[in-house]
C-alpha cells in the first residue's frame with residue numbers, strides 16, 4: 669500500500685507537471701495538505717515528509733489536532749478552510765494562522781477584534797461562490813468588492829486573496845471555467861482598489877491541474893495524500 673510519503677511524492681510530481689504545462693515556476697504554487705478527518709499521526713507523517721501547511725474543515729477537530737500537535741506548532745501553519753460560525757471565532761482567532769472561508773463581514777470583524785495582539789494578523793481569504801445557486805457558501809461576485817474593501821481595512825486581519833470550491837466537473841475545460849472566473853475576480857479587485865492580493869486558493873485532488881492552469885497559488889489537497897475519507 670502506498671504510504672503518505674509516496675502519495676506526497678506523486679502529488680508534487682503532478683503539481684510540477686501542471687506548472688510546466690502552465691509555464692509557471694513550481695514555487696508559484698504551494699500545497700495545503702488537507703488533514704480533515706485524518707488523525708494527528710497522519711499530520712506527523714506528512715510533516716516528516718516535509719510538509720508544513722495543513723488545512724482543517726471542522727473547527728473543533730482542527731483545535732483538537734492543533735493542541736495534540738503542540739510540539740510541532742512553531743514549524744506548522746494551520747489553515748481553516750471550512751464554515752465558521754460566530755460563536756467559534758474567538759477560538760479560531762487564537763489558534764489558527766489562516767482562514768480561507770470568510771464570506772460575511774460579521775465573521776471578519778469578530779476575527780479581527782479577537783485576534784490576540786501578540787500574534788501576527790490572521791491571514792484571510794474571501795470565499796467566493798463561483799458556481800451560482802449550486803453552492804450555499806461564499807460571497808456572490810457582485811458583493812465581493814464591498815466585502816473586500818471593508819475586510820482589507822480590519823487591523824487584526826491581513827487580506828491575502830480569494831478562495832473557491834467549484835462544483836465538481838469531469839473534463840478539464842469545464843473544470844477550468846470557475847477557476848478562471850476566480851482569477852479574473854482577484855485581478856479586478858487588485859486593479860479597482862489598488863490592493864495587492866496574492867493568493868488564489870483553488871484546486872483540490874480532482875481538479876488541481878485546471879486550477880494551476882488558471883493561476884492557483886495554493887492548492888488544497890486531501891484524498892490524493894491520505895486516501896478517501898470516511899465521511900464527506
Ligand SMILES: *Cc1c(COP(=O)(O)O)cnc(C)c1O
Pocket residue numbers: 702704725749750833872873874888889890891892
Ligand atoms: C476536503 C476539502 C478539500 C480537499 O479535498 P480533496 O478532494 O480530498 O483533495 C479542499 N478544500 C476544501 C474546502 C475541503 O473541504
